[in-house]
Amino acid sequence: MARIISLDEKISPGVAFACGLQHVLAMFVGIITPPLIIGGALGLTSGDTAFLVSMALFTSGVTTFVQVRRFGAVGSGLLSVQGTSFTFVPLALEAGRGGGISLILGLTILCAPVEIVLSRFIGLVRKLFPPVVTGSVIMLIGISLIRVGMLDLAGGVGADDFGSFGNLGMGFFVMAVIVLVSLFGHGFFRMVSIAIGLISGYLLAALLGWIDFTPVGQAEIFTFPMPLHFGLDFNILYLLPWIVGYAVTSIETIGDVTATSAVSGEPVKGSVYIKRLQGGVLADGLGSVFAGLFNAMPNTTFSQNNGVIKLTGVASRRAGFVVAILLTILGLFPQIAAFVSVMPKPVLGGATIVLFATVAVAGLRLVITDGLTPRKELILAITLAFGLGATMVPEAFSNFDSFGADNPLLHGILGSIKVVLQSGIAVAGITATTLNLLLPEEKSG
Numbered sequence: 001m002a003r004i005i006s007l008d009e010k011i012s013p014g015v016a017f018a019c020g021l022q023h024v025l026a027m028f029v030g031i032i033t034p035p036l037i038i039g040g041a042l043g044l045t046s047g048d049t050a051f052l053v054s055m056a057l058f059t060s061g062v063t064t065f066v067q068v069r070r071f072g073a074v075g076s077g078l079l080s081v082q083g084t085s086f087t088f089v090p091l092a093l094e095a096g097r098g099g100g101i102s103l104i105l106g107l108t109i110l111c112a113p114v115e116i117v118l119s120r121f122i123g124l125v126r127k128l129f130p131p132v133v134t135g136s137v138i139m140l141i142g143i144s145l146i147r148v149g150m151l152d153l154a155g156g157v158g159a160d161d162f163g164s165f166g167n168l169g170m171g172f173f174v175m176a177v178i179v180l181v182s183l184f185g186h187g188f189f190r191m192v193s194i195a196i197g198l199i200s201g202y203l204l205a206a207l208l209g210w211i212d213f214t215p216v217g218q219a220e221i222f223t224f225p226m227p228l229h230f231g232l233d234f235n236i237l238y239l240l241p242w243i244v245g246y247a248v249t250s251i252e253t254i255g256d257v258t259a260t261s262a263v264s265g266e267p268v269k270g271s272v273y274i275k276r277l278q279g280g281v282l283a284d285g286l287g288s289v290f291a292g293l294f295n296a297m298p299n300t301t302f303s304q305n306n307g308v309i310k311l312t313g314v315a316s317r318r319a320g321f322v323v324a325i326l327l328t329i330l331g332l333f334p335q336i337a338a339f340v341s342v343m344p345k346p347v348l349g350g351a352t353i354v355l356f357a358t359v360a361v362a363g364l365r366l367v368i369t370d371g372l373t374p375r376k377e378l379i380l381a382i383t384l385a386f387g388l389g390a391t392m393v394p395e396a397f398s399n400f401d402s403f404g405a406d407n408p409l410l411h412g413i414l415g416s417i418k419v420v421l422q423s424g425i426a427v428a429g430i431t432a433t434t435l436n437l438l439l440p441e442e443k444s445g
Contacts, residue, residue: 002266007078014112019314020322022188023081024330026304029195031056031083031327032340033352034297037148038089038104040156050334050341051229052101055295056084058225058331061324063287063299067280068320076280076290076301078260079309081317082287085300086359087245087252090144090391090425092297095238102233104107108292110234111242115285118250122277125250132376133432134251135366136383137244140428142360143384144391149356152349159345167346170210174201174350191307192349195382201347210344219313219338225331227293237419244429246285249300253284255366256301266313303362324362375442383432391424 005011011019035056039049057394063082070077092104118125153171155162182190189196205211257280267273280301288298305323309315330336367380389396396413400415400421420426 001168003310003313004263005316007264007266007315007317009316011314011316011318015314016316016318016322019263019308019312019316019319020326022312023079023305023308023319023323024326025192025195026188026308027060027081027083027302030086030302030304031060033355034086034089034092036341036343036348037152037298037352038092038096038101039341040152040270040348041093041148042101044101046338046341048101050215050219050337051097052295053227053337053340054223054331055291055357056297056331057327057337058208059287059291059294059296059299060084061326061328061331062235063290064320064327065281066287067283068303068317068324069362070279073275073279073282074286075283076257076260077317078257078264078266078276078280079305079315079317080257080260080280080301081320081323082284082299083302084291084296085153085245085249085252085298085299086145086356087138087141087249088242088298089148090141090343091238091241091245091423093148094241095235098238099233099235100230102231103228103235103238104297105228105292105295106232106234107238107242108296108298109232109289110322111239111246112285112288112298114243114246115250115281115288118247119278119281119285122254122274122281126254127245128400128433128437129247129251130436131366131369132379133429133436134248134255135363135369135426136380136432137248137363137387137425138366139360139363139380140384140387140391140424141355142358142363144424145356145359146353149349149353152345153307153353154346154349156349165233166306170205170344170346171350171353173204174198174347176353176356177201178354188260188308191304191311194355197346197354198343198351201350202343205344205347207293212341215342216338219334222332223334225294227295229295232292237416240416240420241423241426244426246288246298248425248429249284249298250281253281253301256280256303256306259303259306260301260309263309266315291324352426364394373442375439378439379432379435382435383428386431387424387428389424390421390427394422394424396423398427
């Protein structure tokens with residue numbers, strides 16, 4: 001086994017930059033995709049969507065620095081990179097339709113303390129949310145988002161040419177590039193196959209004259225981050241789904257930090273390991289508060305960095321600092337975000353439909369950790385049944401609060417429950433957790 005360059009080992013600036021750049025390339029699509037989806041779904045202007053992309057990059061850079069550097073009890077101290085969490089995309093779409101971008105940012109801040117508190121109870125969190133629970137929810141997230149990717153691939157909701165041959169052809173072209181690079185590429189190229197697919201589709205769209213670059217020319221060359229640019233709003237009806245989202249994110253972070261420790265040659269048990277888990281989850285929660293203040297969705301650790309560490313053999317924090325600096329700089333130059341924001345929807349859809357499918361597969365991989373038992377199968381089946389049911393037919397609960405129409409208090413309570421029942425992620429999280437607690441463990445042997 002090749003030697004791992006450890007956390008505190010000094011490496012040259014050139015090596016640090018090369019490794020850091022690889023991390024950025026591996027995670028870039030994951031960071032920019034959520035704001036692009038939210039901007040498109042809410043009908044934001046190209047300028048506002050570009051601003052969301054810029055702030056996603058900027059906050060990812062700052063939170064990555066905190067995660068890697070570790071300040072007191074905050075941060076894992078590992079080469080753990082941060083980015084916008086896909087867990088919250090379906091939740092943000094629901095909240096955005098109900099109250100716009102300001103409600104999304106308000107919920108981001110209001111519910112982040114859930115993760116901050118959970119960071120102090122790592123043992124309990126791991127017991128309540130084992131892989132079968134979090135894996136089932138993550139699988140549901142991936143499956144539910146495929147619809148978003150497919151709508152974009154066809155041209156986007158409301159497009160005059162929705163479903164046209166050109167749109168479908170462009171989307172499938174991007175998918176084909178991703179598949180081919182994944183099959184025949186090696187090492188780092190396979191890891192960034194989705195980015196290569198996006199770039200290929202973008203270039204083809206530009207050659208075909210599909211892209212209007214006017215917003216790029218109108219964008220400022222440099223900008224300072226503007227906190228609370230879109231304002232904040234709160235609605236108690238959406239709290240529970242977001243609380244579930246932050247619980248799921250906490251488990252993801254525990255898994256990511258564990259994997260990063262392992263590939264970095266660091267311990268995965270004992271007091272040092274537990275402190276890193278606590279610091280990583282705490283940095284996630286505090287980083288999400290920071291992200292909400294600076295107009296971005298919740299941040300969480302990314303797993304892509306583990307593949308880069310394994311590929312390069314470099315776990316040095318210096319590479320992590322380069323990642324933080326590069327992401328922050330990218331977020332401060334709006335024209336870069338503007339180039340991204342004018343990407344045609346079929347190009348984005350062709351990539352995201354594959355990306356979301358890989359999220360679903362990652363969830364399944366978590367579920368079958370240590371094998372797929374009848375108990376796990378039952379939890380997964382019922383979770384997907386209820387979660388997908390609520391996602392695909394939310395109107396089934398549209399009259400739920402009518403039972404308490406004559407009682408204001410009861411009507412309000414039932415209204416809150418209705419919002420929860422119409423959130424597939426919340427339903428899946430509650431169902432999987434309840435079943436895990438109620439169903440008896442299978443006897444070994």
